[in-house]
Amino acid sequence: MADTVKYLLDETRIPKSWYNIVADLPSQPAPALHPATRQPLGPADLEPLFPMELILQEVATEREIEIPEPVREIYRAWRPSPLVRARRLEAALGTPAKLYYKYEGVSAAGSHKLNTAIAQAFYNKQAGVKRLTTETGAGQWGSSLAYAGGMFGLEVKVFMVRASYNQKPYRRAMMETWGATCIPSPSPLTEAGRAILAHDPDCRGSLGMAISEAVELAVQDKDTKYALGSVLNHVLLHQTVIGQEALLQLEMAGDYPDILIGCTGGGSNFAGLVFPFLGEQLRGGRKVRAIGCEPAACPTLTRGRFAYDFGDTGHLTPLVKMHTLGSTFVPPGFHAGGLRYHGMAPLVSLVQELGLMESRAFTQTGCFDAGVQFARTEGIVPAPEATHAIRCAIDEALRCREEGVSRTILFNLSGHGHFDMQAYMDYFAGKLEDRDYDDAALQSALAELPEVTAA
Amino acid sequence: MADTVKYLLDETRIPKSWYNIVADLPSQPAPALHPATRQPLGPADLEPLFPMELILQEVATEREIEIPEPVREIYRAWRPSPLVRARRLEAALGTPAKLYYKYEGVSAAGSHKLNTAIAQAFYNKQAGVKRLTTETGAGQWGSSLAYAGGMFGLEVKVFMVRASYNQKPYRRAMMETWGATCIPSPSPLTEAGRAILAHDPDCRGSLGMAISEAVELAVQDKDTKYALGSVLNHVLLHQTVIGQEALLQLEMAGDYPDILIGCTGGGSNFAGLVFPFLGEQLRGGRKVRAIGCEPAACPTLTRGRFAYDFGDTGHLTPLVKMHTLGSTFVPPGFHAGGLRYHGMAPLVSLVQELGLMESRAFTQTGCFDAGVQFARTEGIVPAPEATHAIRCAIDEALRCREEGVSRTILFNLSGHGHFDMQAYMDYFAGKLEDRDYDDAALQSALAELPEVTAA
Structure with missing residues (x-):
């Protein structure tokens, strides 16, 4: 039998703490501001919405935050999730690159969100x-x-x-x-x-x-x-079980990624995979290239402004500093519903500002091409959101072939597409359109960004 | 942390051979007959339909048949499948029974069929x-x-x-x-x-x-x-990876089943789980109770006759000796489409005739009750077919509670229900009917069974 395909950890290896990248970043995230006063928020301002433990996690600065045992207990139903070497996809691409994916679709709900x-x-x-x-x-x-x-x-x-x-x-x-x-x-x-x-x-x-x-x-x-379900610091924190497990699994494989890839809607699955590796790098470990993949129709990281903005269209939420297309920006129709948000997690935004990651925008037809190639080689039918990460990983693997170099590429396969088959039907029927965003609308949405002097 | 929930095997533990129960049965299955001559079929008769290797497996008598390496290679994408201790379901039932399920829905196609x-x-x-x-x-x-x-x-x-x-x-x-x-x-x-x-x-x-x-x-x-996809000997043979893995996984758990449960449509997922355990028993090992679970609306094992019949309504296929409701029998509408077949695998039928298994029929509302209870405790939304096995397992666990005894129960969770959510919607809307089969139609279908004198 050839080398191992799946790297599995037993339940005792589920991380015991979440990793907080704030502890290792060279500069701190800007504080969230009250939507009315535009002054930094205190914990009490958030109490009507969230329990105090989550509010404290939102502003935590310690590196490790213990995962409560009852949470780990439920994680055991599907965690540790598998790390898979995509050998059939590699063969189909004829690439010298080593492609790995961390598969979060094994959760009963079908994605990392759980x-x-x-x-x-x-x-x-x-x-x-x-x-x-x-x-x-x-x-x-x-x-x-x-x-x-x-x-x-x-x-x-x-x-x-x-x-x-x-x-x-x-x-x-x-x-x-x-x-x-x-x-x-x-x-x-x-x-x-x-x-x-x-x-x-x-x-x-x-x-x-x-x-x-x-x-x-x-x-x-x-x-x-x-x-x-995304964007906020505590949500990204909870997702770091993904990258922490991947570190252990790549150690089993005797490998380390040169390139890390995730799709970015609100930013949580990307951060969950990438932050633990960036933490290693920030503490003097090996450097990785991290690439956030977004839809060209909603290009928050590649075309948005890094500025204070509202999280919602109704302007009820706090103001946070993030990459944003403006809260009134409405993207054209496309199938990755999880990537339609006008903003980006403040921590992912900061990480990009600090030069710790790159971002790239993709049109949906190319993403579905990649998703179908993945399904026909690796078997799993991916969620439309995840096809953005697959597109980028395939592009990087093909670049390795052109350059005649082997790189280790790890991407997050954040969920399966069992509830998104209509998108595949539209793709096969040739009904997918690669509609660009309206630049005039973007400029006008950006012009409406709130003025903030306090922070 | 409490005891382990998932029993995982690494890829090297994928079985190296399939298990052929024919080698251990006290009597041999009756030969398939030519639909026209009603004489026993020779391999050549099947050559237009199947490659010779599968025809030979259909009539094989050796105990172990090697799994080709390229097949094991692809099995590695999802096998060994997990064996899971259903601790949350046990707690919800308040049962002293130990409930395990072998989960075949982890395959990319969503069931054991792969x-x-x-x-x-x-x-x-x-x-x-x-x-x-x-x-x-x-x-x-x-x-x-x-x-x-x-x-x-x-x-x-x-x-x-x-x-x-x-x-x-x-x-x-x-x-x-x-x-x-x-x-x-x-x-x-x-x-x-x-x-x-x-x-x-x-x-x-x-x-x-x-x-x-x-x-x-x-x-x-x-x-x-x-x-x-089911019924034939070679199909059942290929499914025995399920039970062989379960034997190893229960060994990890330090346990052995008292009761084995699977749903029965054509019989392949049931046989895949149960036959390796029956093999142990037939070779002098520990005795197990095996229960086949079928829909009351299509009660092949509980109400069918053990006789030669056609596999199809058009009478083009060979005649096989099996439990059958008659090839013209049409069950009333219900949601487990995989359990609507008029016949049963000849090997499962023979195993029941030999007293090595029991069978039980369930109405669909009770099955969906069990499926929803399972989803709310164990997380996975089961396929309608698999809810029959869950119903039976819950009934047995509740019996343990009544009797104040602990038994080890293992059932096959043959697939997930991601493509069957309409059935759940109908269930929640109160639209499911427990329609009984038409007994007059059954009697008339049985009256039309072909006459066979040769075998």
Whole structure:
């Protein structure tokens, strides 16, 4: 038998702590600002939304934060996730490069999102919270929080963008199977929803509207909190189990990556894989090239400005310093629903500003080409978001072939595409369009960035 | 941390041979008969359909048949599959029983079917075959053969029952992603299809019709063969990797099953788990109770007759001795499409006749109750077929609670339900009906069983 394909760790090797890159960065992230006063936020400002443990993680500076045992206990259902050597893809590409992927689609919810959903549900339960609200677009995050809430006996209400709710009934069915309630947004359940419906009864909804509804319910009731699936520091922190496991698994393989690749929507799966390796580098270890991959239609890292902006379209959230296309920017339609966000995690944004990573934008047809090549060699049908990372990894492997050099490339396969087959059908039917973003709209969205003098 | 939840084996522990229960059974299976002459079939009779290696496996009597290295090589993508201790389900049931499941849904195609698809594609490729045809109902088997064909560079044509083709476009998209062609049946591509369409242009199709189309294309062209996903001896043989791995994994756990459970449609996932354990018993090892779980609406093992019958409705296939409801029996509608077959694998049928297993029939609402309880505790959303095994396992665990005894129960979780969420939606909407089969129709189908005097 040839060399090993899968690098598996047993349950005792699930990381015992999350890794906080803030401890190793040469400069600190800018503080979040209050949306009204534009002064730095204190923990108390966030208390209506999050339990105190998560607020403290949001501003933590220590390098390691212990993973509570009940969280590790549930992680054991699918963690450590496999690290796989993509030998068939390598052979198909005729590349001297060594391609590895970390496969997060083995979680029951089908993506990396469950890593933070479990942690957030745990801290909320511990704080005596009874109900969680959240929003979901494509449905990956809503499914994950539904599962996590169920594990800890929390009621979960997911506001799902109405267009997605109608288009993807099976994601909704999955949330209900795990015991959550899924509500099409805008809904008559909230002031925000009622106001929108009064104006436009057929409104198809948006992530911004769904956030407003979820936040409104959370702040009204002391037993209800809100949960977010990406962007925030504590969410990225929880994802670092991915990179920490990959470090151990590559040690088993006797290898170390030259290039690390992840797709970037809010930034959490990218950070989860990459930050532990960047930590090694920042503490004097080996240097890696890290590449964030985003859709050309929503080019936050490659075309956005590094500036303070709102996290939502309704301007209810704090201001954070990040790469942003402007909170009013609306990308054209494309299939990777998880990569449609106007902003980027403040920590990923800072890492790029510090020159610790690169970013690259891809059009969707090329990404689906790569996704189908991956499925036909490695078997797994990837989520449209993850095809961005695959496209970049294949491009780098082909560059190795041209240059006649071998490099070790590791990418994050953040989820499977079992609930995204309509996108594949559109691809095969030749219906995918590579629509560019509207530059005039981008410039006008950027012109509307809030003025901030305080920080 | 509590005891281990997942029992993982590394790739070197993938079985090196398949286990053939025929070598250990106290009596031999009755020979298959030619549909016209009703005399025992010779290998040459099957050559238009299958490559010789598979025909020889169909009649093999040796205990172990070596797994070719290229097949093990591809198995490594997902095998050994995990054995999981269902601790959360045990806790929810308050049972002293120990519940384990072997999870075959980790394959890229989502079920155990890939174990035999890879083997069949390999032997066909080795014999110089260029194209494979098959039929599929729910789509699990068609997906698996699509993936396997792609791995070996074989063209795959899948005739999918038109009703399913229209109802489950995402299964079709998956086959196409792996490079196969999926054709709604009846189709204008075959004589059989054209004849049906001439009579009924809107015909919704049936598995029997799809088999006729797939077989017709295979026999017409020497470079094309036919592949079947269950029932036949060689298919069951290939599935025995499941039980062999489970034996090793339970050894890791320091445990041995008192009860083994699998759902039974054609019989292959049940046999794959159970036969290696029955082999231990037949060779003087510990006795196990094996329970086959079938739908009450298609009660092949519990209500069928053990007799010679045709495998298809068109009476083109050989006659095999099996539990059958009669080839003209049509079950009422229910959601486990993989369990709608009128017959049962001859080897599983013989094992039941020999008193080596029991069988039990379940209505679908109770199965979905069990499936949802499983999803809410263990996380995985099971395929409707697999919920039959879960129902039975939960019933046995509850019996342990009543009796105050601990038993070790192992069931086969043969696949996930990611492509079956419509069934869950119907369940939550209260739309599932527990329709009984029509006893008069069963009696009349049994009355039509072919008369056989030869064997």
